[in-house]
Amino acid sequence: MTIIDGTAASTGSPASATTEVLRYTAFSADPAGGNPAGVVLDASGLDDAEMLRIAAEVGYSETAFLTAPPEDAAEPDRSFTLRFFSPLAEVSFCGHATVATSVALAELRGPGDFVFTTRAGTVPVSVVEHDGALRATLTSVEPHTEEAAPEDVAEALAALDWPAADLDPAFPPRIAYAGARHLVLGAATRKRLAELDYDFDRLAALMQKMGVTTVPLVWRESESVFHVRNPFPVGGVVEDPATGAAAAALGAYLRDRGLVGDDATLALHQGDDLGRPGRLEVTLRPGDSRVRVSGTAARIA
Template sequence: MHIHRIAAFTSQGQGGNPAGVVVADQLPPPDEMQRVAADVGYSETVFSCPDGNGAWRTRYYSPEAEVAFCGHATIALGAVLGQTFGPARYPLALANAQIEVSAEKRGGEWVSVLRSPPTRSAAASPELLKEALDLFGYAADDLDPTLAPCMANAELDHLIVPLRSRATLARLDYDLDQGRRFMQAHRIGTVAFVFCQSETLFHARNAFAIGGVLEDPATGAAAAAFAGMLRDLGRVKHGEIVIMQGVDMGQPCRIEVEFTAEPGSPVNVRGTSSVIG
């Protein structure tokens, strides 16, 4: 089994979120995929094989559990498929959804675009929000008064918490075990804290305790859900946004999300990738 190690969502050739990528003739057994993901140690490792019907059967594993969908690993998978089989669109058959990733080479870098599952969002309950603020050491005064916290979904539920300043975002901290219990209890994929620098430029930090990771440098699934949330709230009805993530970790990542005005429709998440080591 060959494991590609790819940094996805790089920013000007730097940073990125590491993902393991395994492309094989058939998927290994689930316990083997879990073991490999734990050994690789990245927040996710993706496994993919032809399904015999023109698509690629695809599964994602964190070091501790299977994950229904992972954006940065999909971007990394697109780069590996493009490098191996050529620039193209590749349909992906996930455990519970059908998506696609395309890949092309631009200026010596592989650029992948994933077409997300449909999106949806709803206001976060006051009880859930208070529990999250207590866990992460924030107060109500730290919230952005112009953008409501939401539960947003693009195959996974993400709690999105907008903050009023970049400095507030920079002091994010929490206990990993408490965060894991919180996310398990509420079935949350990540907790994403965001700061709006402009109408189309955002900064984000994503806690991924449920996967055994304190913080994810880039989270394509949460980016897709966040774009759907902005559309639902009428904040950005269509067009493209840029999300900078991982900066406070020393792993700068750039996530570009393009979407139409149709409520709930899939969005396109774009990023560059590079080989690690």
């Protein structure tokens, strides 16, 4: 296995004992902000159990594991297979760990385009240098939205301890997908969002039943500015500070509901209430149903 400079995460097995785990925060240029992710740039010697153990030991909401690309990859030196593990389970797609991985690769190989094969599908990422910082833009897989069962919404509100009156009627509850499924709920006020305190086990049980990864809680500040919080109990994490996969799903949701136009650039503020502020940029383009999510990343010492 090629050893990349980083902090070792030893789980006691011979392969994982020498595995180097880089630590980055995504959607912030400040290591104290954004959402931390583990990044393993060579996971070729790891099996599923070892990847899960490493993710649990790292303790971040997700750790990304990079291996060789499919045999038919057009550019093998810029193409990879990418998998994501939370401390409790594998996740089909993780946006912030994709951004972190892309910036880590760009620091080694230079800015440019990368292509990742994930469990959710093919995710291209472009990394550019801007004002001395590397900025990654991922393009989601094909997104869609669907109805959420009223009984599931009622149970989610009960787990959150939110009265139905605290929902924003302009944001009807829906399940949105852009690589992973998310239950989107709109908060009527910023105060409601700031006072998040939920029943961890109850919400986790509902999310497992529904097959959703996070519950994006959204408050709209202006036409293009949103504040978001993302409970993630199914991953063993109370809350994700900045969530790229959910941001892509939210972009699809907002467009499908007619809440934003087909040509829009949205600013998502997340992590402020956790003391880890991050900023995600979501871009929608006319004639292209896919959603783009952009942000910076910084190495955590």
